[in-house]
Structure formats: C-alpha cells, structure tokens
Amino acid sequence: MLSKTPSKQSSGERSSMFLKLAALGTLLFLHIPLWLIFIYSFTTDESAYTFPPPGLTLKWIPQAIANPAMQDALFLTLRVAFLATAAALILGTLAASAVYRYDFFGKESISFMLVLPLALPGIVTGIAMRSAISLMKIPFSFWTIVIGHATFCVVVVYNNVLARFRRTAGSQVEASMDLGANSFQTFWHIVLPNIGTALLAGAILAFSLSFDEVIVTTFTAGNQQTLPIWIFSQMLKPRNRPITNVTAMLVVLLTALPILFAQQLTAHSSDSDK
Amino acid sequence: MSDNTAIEFRDVSRVFSVKHENQSGEVRAVDNVSLQIKDGEFFSLLGPSGSGKTTSLRMIAGFDRPTSGQILLYGQNVSSLPPYARDVNTVFQDYALFPHMTVGENVAYGLMIKKVARAEREKRMDEMLDLVQLPGFAGRKPLQLSGGQRQRVALARALINHPKVLLLDEPLGALDLKLRQQMQVELKSIQQRVGITFIFVTHDQEEALTMSDRIAVFNQGKIEQVGTPAEIYEHPQTPFVAGFVGVSNLVTGPVAKRITNSDRTFSIRPEKIHLAASSAEIDGDMYAADGRVRDVIYLGLYTRYLVELDGGGDLVVVEQNLKTTSMDVMKVKSQNVRLFWKKEHARYVGG
Structure with a gap:
C-alpha cells in the first residue's frame, strides 16, 4: 500500500516522513503479536512463553495436525463454513437481485435489515439467535451453528453482488432477452459471468468470517466445538500451548490467504470493467 | 388489416403511477396512440425527451407492456409476449454489448441461443461483420473499440x-x-440492403428528416402528425410540429390578421421569407409585413435576420449568401425592411 502512494513534492517531504513512521508503527503494533504466535509455534519450550525462545523445533507441527480433538474441531469448522457460505451465496444473490431489479414496498428497510447482522455486535446477534432458537424448541446442534453463521455471511455476498449489479449496465439483460434468451439463459450467459468474481470474492470473505467466528458460535452451538472455540479452551491448558500456537498459525494462513486473493479478484475486475 | 403492415398500434396507452412527496398521480407516457408502420419502411419516432417515443419502442420490443390497447406485429397480437418470443431486435442507446465476450461472440449471441451449429454461426457472423464494415474484428473485446465501432457491432x-x-x-x-452523419447514410443503405423494417427513435429532427421514409412526431404521449419528411416539414399540421421540426415562425392573433386578414395561426419557414427595401412593391400572390431588422447573424453559408414587426412580434428570416458578403449583410441592421413570401408558404396550423 505504501509503495503505491505517489511521492509528493519537496513541500510535503517532512509530513510524509512522519506519516511513514506512523504507518510503520501501526503495522508493527498490529503484526508483532501475530509474529510472536508464529515464533512460539517453533519454540522448544513446552509450556511457558520465554523470549527469545530457548531453541527452535518443528516437532509441534505433526503433533498438532495429528491431534484428534483438533481434527474434529477443524472438520466441524470447515463443514459449518462451507454450508454457511453456500447458503449465503444463494440467499445473498437472490436478495441482491430482488433489491436491484424491483421496486417494492419496504425495499429500503429490507436492505437495511439484511446488512444489520454484520453491523450489530456479535453478542447481540448471539443472544437473539439463542433465544429465538430455544423459543422455537430447535435443539442446539451443528445446524444451528450454520444458521447463526449464515446470518452474517449473507451480508458479505449481498453487498458484493449488489455493488456489481450496480456497475453492470441493465441494458445487457434486456439485450440478451431481446436476442432470444429466456431468463435462465440470460442468467447463465450474461448475469453470472458479470457477477462471477463478485460471488467468488463474497464467498471467500464469508468463508473466512465463518471460519474464525467465536461469539455467535458460542450462543448457537450445542456441545460442538469449532476450531476457534477449541483453541480458546486450550489456552487454559499450559501443556498444549505449542500445539495451540501451531493451530493458530494454520488458522491465520487458512483465512488470511483467501482474503488476500479475494481482494486481488475484486480489485482486478474493477480495473477491467472500466 | 392488410398484410403489408409491420407494426400496428391500436389505442395503445402506457400509464406509469408515480409517487412524489406523498403525492401520487399518474403519467400517461403513451396516451391512446394508434399507428401503422408499413413493411420495409424506415420509420422514425421523433419527439422531445419524455414525449413517449422511447416507451413506444420499448413496448414493441417487449421490455414494457401497454396498460391498454394492442400492439400487432404482422397481424399477430404481441402485446403480452416476452421480448425473447418476439421476432424483433433492438439496437440500444448505450449499445449494451456484453463486455465479457468478444465481438464475434456478441454478434453470434442470438444464433448461439437458438443453438445454430458452430460452422453456420461463424459464417453468418462473418457476413454480418462484413455488412457493418468490421471484417476481422471478431476476436476483439468491446472495450477495445471506439464508439462508432461499438455501434456497428450492436447493429450486426x-x-x-x-x-x-x-x-x-x-x-x-x-x-x-x-461520424453521426456518416452513420446516417450507412444505416440507410444497410436498411435498403437487408430490406427489414427499421423503427428509429430520435429527438434530432434533422436526423429524422434525413433518414426516414415516414416520421411520427410525438408530443406528451400523443402523436401530433405522421407523414413523409417533406409533408412534416412543408405541411406541419400543428403548432408543435411547426416549432419542433425545423425552425418556424408562428404568427398568431392580431399580427396574423394584419398580414392575412384572418386571425388563424399560421407558420412560415425562415427560408421562405424574402427581405426587400421598405418601399418595395409586392405582388398580389404574396403576403407582406413591414418591420425593422433588430439583429443580423452571419453564418457563412447563410445569414439569419431577426426582424421586429411593426405590429409586434418577431420573424426569423434566413437568406443564403449567394451574392452578399458579411459586410453587405451587416448594413441592413436597424434598417426598416419589407418582408414578403408566397401566400401558399404560410401554413395554417391547428386551433
């Protein structure tokens, strides 16, 4: 980001130096804890955080990966994230199409209510989901976690797709129908290619959101432990600290890389649209 | 119903309900229009924005449906058919090319949807690109083309x-x-070659006059007049048509009475009026009016004079600079002059 900023003329030199330092400081403040986790993933220390690490080792990585509790948590989390994302893709696209194409009573309110779960503190969504689910006498289970996650995953897909719709000329859809394509063919040949990257970016973001969600999960889960919750519970057991660190590092890699990829996708397609 | 009618409007109306600051009302975008467009015609819908011409076109295409009335395509009532079930195609104002497809895929889209075999598709796509003079453009993307080229792709x-x-x-x-003037000529020649009925929406009266076999002039959802370019220009039937198509002088009330001995409103085209010295003798088959030249605008090919009539009102007069120079025409400014024109060139319009 810094390197892309065009350098100012001499008058702005001093302030830009200050800005650079401030930016660097902020980045370090945000990233040093992350790097520490990475470093402690390789420490020979069993249970304490000493710095610098007394020695480095790779032995925790296979141990962490082979840990059955960690595996269960990881697979549960992946299944939840996949299903929540799939639900979000379908519902988000449908909602965005409706809001974009039609004028109907209460359209603004519906649009606002859709976005609300992402803006609301997770704790509120969590409490609300929990009371609603108990009220309806639905047992807390894998599926209630999926539903809880879907509420905020829908928002990301909805926002991405709606933004793309607004950048796509509406006359393209009319042109396709005019040339003999019915609604389904038009969606397949014209709409989908137009919103494809928006869907992918939305899906990746939704997946990442779901993957490391703790608060809503705590309220909507039965006795299931998703990976973030498992990690949290492990923090109380000093013995397993290196394994927890390794798992945390894997989570960082699993969520950060797709988000970077999603950013690339949307940035790239917005360039080519112009 | 003769079989050489391509499109017929039977009492077609399109009413939009509008809500604005707690006031709800309706807009009659197209108001009880009846119209017949002949097979093979180049037909223009001409009018200012909001006059109903585009709504009429969209109803023929199927993007919009009449609130009441019927639209017939070669005798078949298509009023409620979706766009893809009508044998009608559209060239859009913003071209509406598909940006993720090549020029060739864009042109062949209609055939692809109809599941025409690939070889046949490509053959016809090449023919079309030849027709619009873009041979060899099949592999490019629409974003790489100029406006005029996109226009041609949309047409193909x-x-x-x-x-x-x-x-x-x-x-x-x-x-x-x-480019517009070049495309006007080209569109016309393509239309003659393919022999398809063209319905052309425009707000540019000059464009409509240049290209059309017949023109319908729209105003506030209604058709004011339908006719050939010459009829529309030479014989405007309403004050609106006289004012919208070309420049016209509308003379009304007492001023009209002083000139023609009748208070019926008439229109007179600027180029039909002649300027003469204030003492000039005028023949009996001419109308005459006296006035003072208030302004002279030299435009190279011709000069436009604004003459204030003695009885009130202004007339615009246009004369070609056949023998005069800019120095000559300027001398007329502030002079008293006599204007005259053939009686048959004054057109009584409406009311």
Whole structure:
C-alpha cells in the first residue's frame, strides 16, 4: 500500500516522513503479536512463553495436525463454513437481485435489515439467535451453528453482488432477452459471468468470517466445538500451548490467504470493467 | 388489416403511477396512440425527451407492456409476449454489448441461443461483420473499440437473427457530428440492403428528416402528425410540429390578421421569407409585413435576420449568401425592411 502512494513534492517531504513512521508503527503494533504466535509455534519450550525462545523445533507441527480433538474441531469448522457460505451465496444473490431489479414496498428497510447482522455486535446477534432458537424448541446442534453463521455471511455476498449489479449496465439483460434468451439463459450467459468474481470474492470473505467466528458460535452451538472455540479452551491448558500456537498459525494462513486473493479478484475486475 | 403492415398500434396507452412527496398521480407516457408502420419502411419516432417515443419502442420490443390497447406485429397480437418470443431486435442507446465476450461472440449471441451449429454461426457472423464494415474484428473485446465501432457491432448483433423489425433507440446520440452523419447514410443503405423494417427513435429532427421514409412526431404521449419528411416539414399540421421540426415562425392573433386578414395561426419557414427595401412593391400572390431588422447573424453559408414587426412580434428570416458578403449583410441592421413570401408558404396550423 505504501509503495503505491505517489511521492509528493519537496513541500510535503517532512509530513510524509512522519506519516511513514506512523504507518510503520501501526503495522508493527498490529503484526508483532501475530509474529510472536508464529515464533512460539517453533519454540522448544513446552509450556511457558520465554523470549527469545530457548531453541527452535518443528516437532509441534505433526503433533498438532495429528491431534484428534483438533481434527474434529477443524472438520466441524470447515463443514459449518462451507454450508454457511453456500447458503449465503444463494440467499445473498437472490436478495441482491430482488433489491436491484424491483421496486417494492419496504425495499429500503429490507436492505437495511439484511446488512444489520454484520453491523450489530456479535453478542447481540448471539443472544437473539439463542433465544429465538430455544423459543422455537430447535435443539442446539451443528445446524444451528450454520444458521447463526449464515446470518452474517449473507451480508458479505449481498453487498458484493449488489455493488456489481450496480456497475453492470441493465441494458445487457434486456439485450440478451431481446436476442432470444429466456431468463435462465440470460442468467447463465450474461448475469453470472458479470457477477462471477463478485460471488467468488463474497464467498471467500464469508468463508473466512465463518471460519474464525467465536461469539455467535458460542450462543448457537450445542456441545460442538469449532476450531476457534477449541483453541480458546486450550489456552487454559499450559501443556498444549505449542500445539495451540501451531493451530493458530494454520488458522491465520487458512483465512488470511483467501482474503488476500479475494481482494486481488475484486480489485482486478474493477480495473477491467472500466 | 392488410398484410403489408409491420407494426400496428391500436389505442395503445402506457400509464406509469408515480409517487412524489406523498403525492401520487399518474403519467400517461403513451396516451391512446394508434399507428401503422408499413413493411420495409424506415420509420422514425421523433419527439422531445419524455414525449413517449422511447416507451413506444420499448413496448414493441417487449421490455414494457401497454396498460391498454394492442400492439400487432404482422397481424399477430404481441402485446403480452416476452421480448425473447418476439421476432424483433433492438439496437440500444448505450449499445449494451456484453463486455465479457468478444465481438464475434456478441454478434453470434442470438444464433448461439437458438443453438445454430458452430460452422453456420461463424459464417453468418462473418457476413454480418462484413455488412457493418468490421471484417476481422471478431476476436476483439468491446472495450477495445471506439464508439462508432461499438455501434456497428450492436447493429450486426441485432441483425443476425434476421428480425422482422429492427428497433433503434437513439443509436447515434453518443457519436460526434461527422461520424453521426456518416452513420446516417450507412444505416440507410444497410436498411435498403437487408430490406427489414427499421423503427428509429430520435429527438434530432434533422436526423429524422434525413433518414426516414415516414416520421411520427410525438408530443406528451400523443402523436401530433405522421407523414413523409417533406409533408412534416412543408405541411406541419400543428403548432408543435411547426416549432419542433425545423425552425418556424408562428404568427398568431392580431399580427396574423394584419398580414392575412384572418386571425388563424399560421407558420412560415425562415427560408421562405424574402427581405426587400421598405418601399418595395409586392405582388398580389404574396403576403407582406413591414418591420425593422433588430439583429443580423452571419453564418457563412447563410445569414439569419431577426426582424421586429411593426405590429409586434418577431420573424426569423434566413437568406443564403449567394451574392452578399458579411459586410453587405451587416448594413441592413436597424434598417426598416419589407418582408414578403408566397401566400401558399404560410401554413395554417391547428386551433
């Protein structure tokens, strides 16, 4: 980001130096804890955080990966994230199409209510989901976690797709129908290619959101432990600290890389649209 | 109902309900319009924005449906058919090319949807690109083309299905003047070659006069007049047509009475009026009016004079600079003059 900023003329030199330092400081403040986790993933220390690490080792990585509790948590989390994302893709696209194409009573309110779960503190969504689910006498289970996650995953897909719709000329859809394509063919040949990257970016973001969600999960889960919750519970057991660190590092890699990829996708397609 | 009618409007209305600051009302975008467009015609819907011409076109295409009345395509009532079930294609104002497809895929889209075999598809796509003079452009993307080239691709794409009627929604609006004039000639020649009925929406009266076999002049959802360019220009039937198509002087009330001995409103085209010295003798088959030249605008090819009539009101007069120079015409400014024109050139319009 810094390197892309065009350098100012001499008058702005001093302030830009200050800005650079401030930016660097902020980045370090945000990233040093992350790097520490990475470093402690390789420490020979069993249970304490000493710095610098007394020695480095790779032995925790296979141990962490082979840990059955960690595996269960990881697979549960992946299944939840996949299903929540799939639900979000379908519902988000449908909602965005409706809001974009039609004028109907209460359209603004519906649009606002859709976005609300992402803006609301997770704790509120969590409490609300929990009371609603108990009220309806639905047992807390894998599926209630999926539903809880879907509420905020829908928002990301909805926002991405709606933004793309607004950048796509509406006359393209009319042109396709005019040339003999019915609604389904038009969606397949014209709409989908137009919103494809928006869907992918939305899906990746939704997946990442779901993957490391703790608060809503705590309220909507039965006795299931998703990976973030498992990690949290492990923090109380000093013995397993290196394994927890390794798992945390894997989570960082699993969520950060797709988000970077999603950013690339949307940035790239917005360039080519112009 | 003769079989050489391509499109017929039978009492077609399109009413939009509007809500604005707690006031709800309705807009009659197209108001009880009846119209017949003949097979093979180049027909223009001419009018200012909001006059109902584009809504009429969209109803023929199927993007919009009449609130009441019927639209017939070669005798078949298509009023409620979806766009893809009508043998009609459209060239859009913003071209509406598909940016993720190549020029060739854009042009062949209609055939691809109809599941025409690939070889046949490519053959016809090449023919179409030849027709619009873009041979060899099949592999490019629409974003790599100029406005005029996109225009041609849109035309090729709309013609490839051999529609019964081609609709053009202000297709030349975004082009610069030189290119527009060139495309006008070309569109006309393409229309004659393919022999398809063209329905052309425009707000540019000059464009409509240049290209059309017949013109319908729209105003506030109604048709004011339908006729050939010459009829519309020479015999405007309403004050609106006289004012909208070309420049016209409308003379009303007492001023009209002083000139023609009748208070009926008439229109007179600026180029039909002659300027003479204030003492000039005028023949009996002419109308005459005296006035003072208030302004002279020299425009190279011709000069425009603004003459204030003695009885009130202004007349615009245009004379070609056949023998005069800019120095000559300027001398007339502030002079008293006599204007005259053939009686038959004064057109009584409406009311």
